[in-house]
Amino acid sequence: MRYLTAGESHGPQLTTIIEGLPAGMPLVVEDINTELARRQKGYGRGRRMQIEKDQAMIKSGVRHGKTLGSPVALVVENNDWKHWTKIMGVEPLDEGAEEEIKRKVTKPRPGHADLNGGIKYGHRDMRNVLERSSARETTVRVAAGAVAKKLLKLLGIEIASHVIEIGGVKANSINFTSLKELQEVTEASPVRCFDQEAAEKMMKAIDDAKDNGDSIGGVVEVIVEGMPIGVGSYVHYDRKIDAKIAAAIVSINAFKGVEFGIGFEAGRKFGSEVHDEIAWEAEKGYYRKTNRLGGLEGGMTNGMPIVVRGVMKPIPTLYKPLESVDIETKEVFAASIERSDSCAVPAASVVAEAVVAWEVASAIIDHFYSDRFDGLKASIEEHQRYAKEF
Numbered sequence: 522m523r524y525l526t527a528g529e530s531h532g533p534q535l536t537t538i539i540e541g542l543p544a545g546m547p548l549v550v551e552d553i554n555t556e557l558a559r560r561q562k563g564y565g566r567g568r569r570m571q572i573e574k575d576q577a578m579i580k581s582g583v584r585h586g587k588t589l590g591s592p593v594a595l596v597v598e599n600n601d602w603k604h605w606t607k608i609m610g611v612e613p614l615d616e617g618a619e620e621e622i623k624r625k626v627t628k629p630r631p632g633h634a635d636l637n638g639g640i641k642y643g644h645r646d647m648r649n650v651l652e653r654s655s656a657r658e659t660t661v662r663v664a665a666g667a668v669a670k671k672l673l674k675l676l677g678i679e680i681a682s683h684v685i686e687i688g689g690v691k692a693n694s695i696n697f698t699s700l701k702e703l704q705e706v707t708e709a710s711p712v713r714c715f716d717q718e719a720a721e722k723m724m725k726a727i728d729d730a731k732d733n734g735d736s737i738g739g740v741v742e743v744i745v746e747g748m749p750i751g752v753g754s755y756v757h758y759d760r761k762i763d764a765k766i767a768a769a770i771v772s773i774n775a776f777k778g779v780e781f782g783i784g785f786e787a788g789r790k791f792g793s794e795v796h797d798e799i800a801w802e803a804e805k806g807y808y809r810k811t812n813r814l815g816g817l818e819g820g821m822t823n824g825m826p827i828v829v830r831g832v833m834k835p836i837p838t839l840y841k842p843l844e845s846v847d848i849e850t851k852e853v854f855a856a857s858i859e860r861s862d863s864c865a866v867p868a869a870s871v872v873a874e875a876v877v878a879w880e881v882a883s884a885i886i887d888h889f890y891s892d893r894f895d896g897l898k899a900s901i902e903e904h905q906r907y908a909k910e911f
């Protein structure tokens with residue numbers, strides 16, 4: 522499967538085209554809108570989220586509630602567009618109008634894409650960079666992820682995400698008994714954290730950062746349960762599923778690192794404390810007694826839950842000014858801004874869930890017969906039977 526996205530943050534709409542879905546898979550627009558609404562929630566976001574009410578439109582590839590096997594095009598319109606039609610219009614500007622539109626961006630923000638993107642494409646109005654580097658684009662990545670999530674759900678594979686750290690405040694009691702419980706508790710938490718005590722402290726940390734004109738980041742965790750064994754590859758680097766998931770996490774705006782299972786802790790322990798012992802039972806088939814490696818060995822799934830974490834740096838746009846250089850005057854200035862999020866870690870955990878769902882669903886489509894949805898389901902069930910007896 523593959524997908525592309527298009528759209529500027531303050532342009533008319535965001536678009537994604539998804540290709541490679543099996544035909545005959547049930548899909549309705551509510552499957553996507555539920556996920557879009559989850560991404561919009563979350564403590565610490567700026568005023569833009571009050572303007573937008575993200576709703577997808579399915580423009581192709583679905584008929585009477587089922588996929589056709591042809592590309593699925595999804596569109597999400599930007600409500601904010603109506604305030605930006607002059608600044609973001611596609612028609613050439615009338616003479617003198619450039620002066621009139623006084624929103625030219627010549628002051629690059631440290632930590633954002635402005636300066637590097639400006640130099641790369643020759644954009645001396647760095648609005649041309651920020652419009653596309655904005656995490657507004659994650660709206661349609663979540664839309665594509667929602668389609669992947671629907672596919673996984675229909676195949677008995679569940680995925681959930683939660684926030685485990687914000688601004689140095691760590692969640693302690695993350696002993697959930699099932700993914701369902703984790704989902705229910707985190708959906709009700711404004712910071713998408715399972716540990717209610719930590720959640721209060723996280724909100725306070727966000728408030729404090731905001732009051733100081735600053736921003737904070739954090740760590741999110743995604744868990745996938747029910748994966749068949751052997752999805753991915755040990756044969757070639759570009760089919761390794763851990764590598765694909767890692768790339769997907771780090772492709773999210775402001776994500777700077779990724780770890781699986783016990784993660785970087787593995788480098789501080791003995792092999793006997795890291796590797797998961799193998800066991801077999803007639804009912805379960807093969808399983809691991811522990812899951813310190815997060816469900817992945819040799820670039821493939823091992824049937825245990827996939828556990829992946831990503832770290833998000835603090836938001837770059839700050840009310841508290843950091844020094845930068847105006848590209849027109851070359852003078853040093855202290856950046857000032859109109860609006861920004863002070864923390865987007867809760868929203869980003871929904872994005873992380875979406876991109877992981879996409880990678881896992883893609884790997885399944887690559888691995889099994891996938892022209893028809895019923896054929897895909899049967900092929901996975903047959904594989905599960907085979908792996909149990911192996």
Ligand SMILES: Cc1cc2nc3c(=O)[nH]c(=O)nc-3n(C[C@H](O)[C@H](O)[C@H](O)COP(=O)(O)O)c2cc1C
Nearest residue numbers: 633634654656774775836837838861862865868869
């Ligand atoms: C959900 C979400 C919301 C974000 N909101 C903002 C924001 O309001 N202001 C900002 O400067 N950066 C925001 N970012 C981060 C920037 O998009 C990101 O730092 C920028 O694209 C530069 O890319 P890099 O940090 O990956 O190097 C957000 C990121 C995510 C995932």
Ligand SMILES: C=C(O[C@@H]1CC(C(=O)O)=C[C@@H](OP(=O)(O)O)[C@H]1O)C(=O)O
Nearest residue numbers: 567569654655656657660774860861862
């Ligand atoms: C629009 C979204 O996030 C935006 C991501 C973003 C950035 O620089 O990444 C900057 C802000 O945009 P604006 O300047 O329009 O307020 C955020 O609101 C969204 O998540 O849907």
